[in-house]
Amino acid sequence: MAGKSDGARAAAPGALRDAVRGSVLVPGDEQYEQECAGFQTGDGHRPDVVVAARTPQDVRAAVDHARQHGLPLAVQATGHGLGAPARGGVLVSTRHMTDVRIDPTARTAWIQAGVRAGDLVAQAARHGLAPVNGSAPGVGVVSYALGGGVGLLGREFGYAADHVRRIDIVTADARLRQVTARSDPELFWGLRGGGGGLGVVTGLEIELVPVERIFGGRLVFDGGLVAEEVLRVWQKWTESVPDELTSAVTLLPMPDVPGVPAPLRGRYLAQVHLAFSGSRDEGERLVEPLRDIGSLLVDEVRELPYEECASVFSEPDTPHSYRSANVLLGPEGLSDSALRSVLTAAGPSAEAMCVLSMRHLGGAFSRAPQVPNAVSYRDAGYLLYVLSPVSDPGEDVVRALHERVLAPVGDRALGRSTNFLHGPQDQGTARAAYADEVAARLAHLKAEYDPQGLFRFNLWDTGAGRG
């Protein structure tokens, strides 16, 4: 293999290389760093071996290799949700497994493990269909769905996990299984929303929804003037909107640097993100009370093809180092005093930069899917989360700050959202993403399908001290 040192060549597992169509990389190989890198730059994987998989058989070979040598195994698609970083062991990189097959008649998509939301949205749009994707086009479809999946139109269609029909997965015995509600009901239940750790998924069959256009986008307010009012008015407003409207608020400071549009540069912003599948006229009427808040800097709310749905959140796509914390709140949301306390800790005068966000749940998020799954806390009305970059200040400062931000709502919290836990978690936090009976069933599944604990460095494993 080009660019590989002699030392690395000697360490490369030859039998694994023979079994894999993609690449097998070890430290020192030219592609090793690139394959380990992900969106989260804070603490990347440093495995002894990377299998850059091209096929399900490659994944099977990697799992078999790990099993035979007693090595812990990590999986990465895009690195947006990196939990515990692998130190040693095997990393299966799925980023090259990007096949998408749409069946417009059945309204389904078959996707491989490395497919990103933006690619799926674009391909589904050609057939007048859409996946129940989330805010950022770069996020991997598989892991997003394994963690539940809080989508742009989730109040109308529910969690992404509710739309998974079939899961192809390599389990710890190195078997490639096709898991459906009929073939393996308990495993199918636990994979959809359970946060992973039961195998390496090689592909999913998911349902698509018939959405070609939406009325939506961003309203960006001058948060230095009206942050509290935006949060308060928005929360009150969500109490009366239809299920076809899903929305969120994000509060954040914008740096004063070239590249940020002039009206936003150097300001504290309060953004409302909206996606409505109803008519434009109805949308305009629904949005009026928000526009009336005033101090609007940018109004991008309009009718748009679903293919442009990434503009609803317009999240930055530059890899960086970050940590986040979250709570799921009941339908009553934040009291006025909690709202003020949260804003004091995470708002414009926060000790470190905070992106404070609240998403409206309820609607179809709250309804049980036809085939039950492991998504917990369906009675949640809102998801509140805070995210901060962690180069300066360091991780300890940021974690302590996040605890202070969420402390005022602790007594109202139902639990945590799996997908919005970024970075290594302590066991208590990961555990809080599941109701007691769900966590117990998931623990049984882990014991049955991965008794040796082969699949590590995921939500369920902090990986501390492992290598």
Ligand SMILES: Cc1cc2nc3c(=O)[nH]c(=O)nc-3n(C[C@H](O)[C@H](O)[C@H](O)COP(=O)(O)OP(=O)(O)OC[C@H]3O[C@@H](n4cnc5c(N)ncnc54)[C@H](O)[C@@H]3O)c2cc1C
């Ligand atoms: C900018 C941004 C926006 C986001 N927006 C949303 C949103 O709107 N809604 C929402 O619900 N979530 C959202 N998330 C969270 C995101 O869905 C999760 O972090 C998800 O786990 C990312 O998956 P990934 O494949 O992109 O990341 P990765 O880091 O590659 O994967 C995350 C973890 O999933 C596991 N995993 C990955 N692939 C497989 C596989 N094939 N088989 C088994 N396990 C696997 C591994 O444990 C891995 O560590 C967002 C995250 C970011 C950073």
